[in-house]
Each structure stands twice: as structure tokens, then as C-alpha cells.
Amino acid sequence: MKLFVGIDVSSEKLDVCVLDSEQNKLAQQSTTNDLNGASEIKALVLKTNASVNYQRIVIGMESTSVYSFHPAMFFHEDQELKALPLDVVTLNPTMIHRYKGLFDEDKTDTIDAFRIADFLRIERYRVPIIKEEKYIALQRLTRTRYQLIHQMTECKQHFLENLYYKCNTLTRELPTSVFSASIMDILSDSLSLDDIAQMDVADLATRLNQAGKGRFSDPEKLAQVIQKAVRDAYRLGKVLQDSVDIVLASYARIIAGLKKQIQSLDKNIEAMYQIIPETQSLLSVPGIGPVYAAGLIAEVGQIDRFDHEAQLAKYAGLYWKVSQSGHFQAERTPRTHTGNEYLRYYLIEAANSVKNRDPVYRAYYLKKFHEVPKFRHKRALVLTARKLVRLVDVLLRDHLLYTPKGSETTETK
Numbered sequence: 001m002k003l004f005v006g007i008d009v010s011s012e013k014l015d016v017c018v019l020d021s022e023q024n025k026l027a028q029q030s031t032t033n034d035l036n037g038a039s040e041i042k043a044l045v046l047k048t049n050a051s052v053n054y055q056r057i058v059i060g061m062e063s064t065s066v067y068s069f070h071p072a073m074f075f076h077e078d079q080e081l082k083a084l085p086l087d088v089v090t091l092n093p094t095m096i097h098r099y100k101g102l103f104d105e106d107k108t109d110t111i112d113a114f115r116i117a118d119f120l121r122i123e124r125y126r127v128p129i130i131k132e133e134k135y136i137a138l139q140r141l142t143r144t145r146y147q148l149i150h151q152m153t154e155c156k157q158h159f160l161e162n163l164y165y166k167c168n169t170l171t172r173e174l175p176t177s178v179f180s181a182s183i184m185d186i187l188s189d190s191l192s193l194d195d196i197a198q199m200d201v202a203d204l205a206t207r208l209n210q211a212g213k214g215r216f217s218d219p220e221k222l223a224q225v226i227q228k229a230v231r232d233a234y235r236l237g238k239v240l241q242d243s244v245d246i247v248l249a250s251y252a253r254i255i256a257g258l259k260k261q262i263q264s265l266d267k268n269i270e271a272m273y274q275i276i277p278e279t280q281s282l283l284s285v286p287g288i289g290p291v292y293a294a295g296l297i298a299e300v301g302q303i304d305r306f307d308h309e310a311q312l313a314k315y316a317g318l319y320w321k322v323s324q325s326g327h328f329q330a331e332r333t334p335r336t337h338t339g340n341e342y343l344r345y346y347l348i349e350a351a352n353s354v355k356n357r358d359p360v361y362r363a364y365y366l367k368k369f370h371e372v373p374k375f376r377h378k379r380a381l382v383l384t385a386r387k388l389v390r391l392v393d394v395l396l397r398d399h400l401l402y403t404p405k406g407s408e409t410t411e412t413k
Contacts, residue, residue, distance in 0.1 A: 003054040005045060006117025007061040008109045009033065009068045016041050017113040018048060019121055028110065033067065038074045042081060049084060056085050060120045063090040089125045091116065094338050132302070138272050139298035143342050145265045145291070152258040159184075159251040165236065165244045167193060173229035176222065179255065182211030186226070188252035192241060197230045269294045278303075282392065284401040287354035295346030296392060309393035316343040318386045335382065344385075347392075351385035360405050361387070 001021050008015040014037050018027040026048055031037035049057060059075050061068050068090055075081055076088040100107075100115045119125070156179060163170065163178065166187070171178060178184070186196070186208065196204065204223040208216060216222055236244065273279045273294040282293040299316075306312045313319055317339020355365040364387055368380035395402060 001052060001054055002121075003045070003048060003052075003057045004117045004120040005041070005057070005059040006113045006115070006120060007041070007059065007071065008112040008116060009061050009064050009071060010109070011067050013109075014038070014041065014071060015109040015113040016044070017110070017117045018044065019114075019117040020052075020054075021121065023118065023121060025114070028113065030109070033071065035074070038071050041071075042075065042078060045084075046080060054085070056087070058087045058089065058120045058125070060089045060091055060116055060125060062093045062096055062116065064093065089120075091119070091125060092338060095119070095124070134272075134276055135298055135301045138269070138276065138294055139342075141265055141269045141272065142291075142295040142298045142346070145262060145269065146295070146342055146345055148258055148262050148265070152255060152262070155251050155254050155258065159248065159255065162244050162247045162251070163187060166241070166248065167230055167233040169229045169232045170226070173225055173232075175225060176216075180212065181256070182208050182216070184252045184255070185211045188245070188249040193230045193233060193235060197227055199227075201227065266291055273297065278396050278399075281395040281400060281402070284403075285350075285354060285391065285395070286357035286402075288350050289353075292346055292350040292353065296343070296350065299340055299343035299346065300392070300396065303393065303396040306393070309390050312393050313386055313389045314339065316340055316347055316389065318344060318347065318382065318389060347385040347388055348381060351388045352381055354388060355381075355384055358404070 003026075004019045004021075006017045006019070010033065012033055013030055014033050015030045016028065017025065019025055027044055029040075029044070031040045045057065045059070061072060072088055072090055075086075096112075096116060096119060099119050100112070103115070105111055160171065160178065170187075174183070176183065178187070201220060201223050204227065205219040208222055208226075209219040212219070270290040273290055276297055279290075279293045279297055282288050282296060283290070288296075300306075300312065303312075306315065314336075317336060319336045319339070320334070351361070355361045361384060365380050365384045368383045369376045372379060391402065394400065
């Protein structure tokens, strides 16, 4: 006989339902989402187990952002509960939503808790929570970096949009990145296009050289390219031009600030990942540096949470459903849109880096790239990331260091 404890989590309260293997409802109550409320649920579990001595106890809740973190860790870390044959799992909300959809019933917290317990009862849950604090601490840093990267990408898109208003020809003429500090300094300044066009080439080159700290090999040629692009561009009225200049300056400051924050996070990530020995296995792969290794480790946690590499790939959302009926087998199937978006991001970014440095992964990427006429890079990169999952799994599971094809892998110390 097994015991299943379903908890519907919100910011303020925990609704709990306790079922046994026969779907008998043994208890149902609501308590506060704090230490006192979690302690009440713990007492309920201990009291219920005392009279039966269950073969297995499973406490499960949806992964609801930060709200489920504290109760999940409380139940996992409690010493009295550790003495029991107990698992604590956080469930994908999409899976629970689909399971609830099978039943024609109202939507309440009480019913939700019951359905979570019922879902646990059919034992379709797979991955338990990350158990150790060091992985969670690293995860806070790597997830924040992911969010800042996406914010900076969005800011750059808005910067380019407004830059097109100011100088619609510049991005196609410029031989360097628009987002280099020196170029952004010129573009986000109060200078009008006419000011830049009429400026002496030597003065503009000097200004670029100072802003770029001498990094440009030929600042005078760059100045000429900028002036040509400016002369060919449409002109704005003064009111609109002033507005666009203000917007460009604002985004330039935001992008510069985000860059500094990301650099600071990278330093802290590199300092923290060193306390996790598994990162050495991933760092042995050409193209996977400290940040990508840390991002992968933070989301995977203990590799024994996963039975095999296919389960790890599904957890990351790098999974394609089979579509088959009778003698029909679909050749093309869409990738599932569920899974851990952070793990998927770091796998794809790592795969993009690895393919540039490892000939095996480069050959695989090119093979997939040439298989289709559309979305070549995106498709090939995602498939390369799926291939990388197998390598990550074996390196972490067997404590190995990666060596190129034709050489033997070595065990880490």
C-alpha cells in the first residue's frame, strides 16, 4: 500500500489531499504556505503513516515558480520525513492541467489538490526535486543570467528599430557591430545626421578611436563608411529626430548596464561552479566553458534523478513525439513545447559552441543542415543539442572526461 499527498500551492496557502493506492481519501485540508503550515502537513503524514506503515509515500506539487520551492525543500530536508520511504516531486503544471481536463468538474483549490494526489497515484511522475543546496544556489545565478540575456536581446532589437529611423542605411554598410561601445556612443549622442556627415573625417576617426580605445585597425576607413551611410540615409524632422535620439541613448545605457551585470554574474558563476566536481567532466568538452557547464549542471542537478538519457532529453524539451497509426508512420513530427526552458537554452547554446570546435559535432550539424530547405540552422542546432544530451549524460553518469573520437575517455578523479 502506498500513500500519495497532493498539494496545490499558492502564495498564501497549501491545499492538501491524501490518498492511498485504492483512491481512498484519507484527509483533505487547507493550511498556510509557511513553516507552520508545512509542519501541519508533515504531522498529518507522520500520523497517517503510523497506523499503516506504507510501502512508499509520495508528496507532490506543481512547480509553481517560487511558491513551491520552500514547501518542497522543507519536506525533502526534514529529518523525520527522511526516515520514511518518501519521495518529494515537483510536477510539470502542463501535465496536471491536461490530466484535470479529463474530468468534467469545477476548478477549485480543493479539487486541484485531489487531482494532483490522483495523478501521483497512477505513478506518472518521473523526476524528483534537486536535492542539494549547491545546485540550487548555482541555478539562481544561471537562471538570472538567462533572463538578463533575453532582456538585452530585446533591448538590442528596439535599439535597431529606432536606429533605422535615424539612419536606415547604416546596418547594411557598417563593417563592424552596431553594438560595439564606440559605435553606440556615436549613434546615441546628440549629434544629428548632418553633424556626422559634415564632420571632418579625421575628427570622426579620432572620436571613434578614442571611444574604441584603439581597437579599430583603420578608424579613418570606418569613419568614411559611416559618413557615406549617413549621407545616403533619409532625414527626419527635428522633433522626431530629438525623440529618436533620446530613445537610442536610453537603450544604449540599458544595454551597457546589462552587459556589466552579465559580466558580474559570469564571474560569480565561475567562482561557484568550482565547488561542484561534475563540472570538470563538462569542461573537458571543447566549446563548453564555465558558464555553459554551470548552466547545465544547475538544471540537471544529480544525474541519478534521470533513469536514462532519453528522460533527460524529454526533461529539457528536446523530444519529438512519435505519430503512428496502423501502417502509417509520420516522417516529420513537431518538437514538444514542454520541458525545462533553462536547460534547453544552455544545451542549445553549448551545442552551437561545440559544433564550432569539435569535428564530430560539426559534421553532424552540417549533415542535418543540408537535409531540409527551410529553417536549416535552427533545426540542425536543436538536433545537435539533442545529440549533446547523450554526451552530457554519459560524462556525468560515469564521471568521465571527454576525448575526441578515436581516443579513449578517461575517468575523473
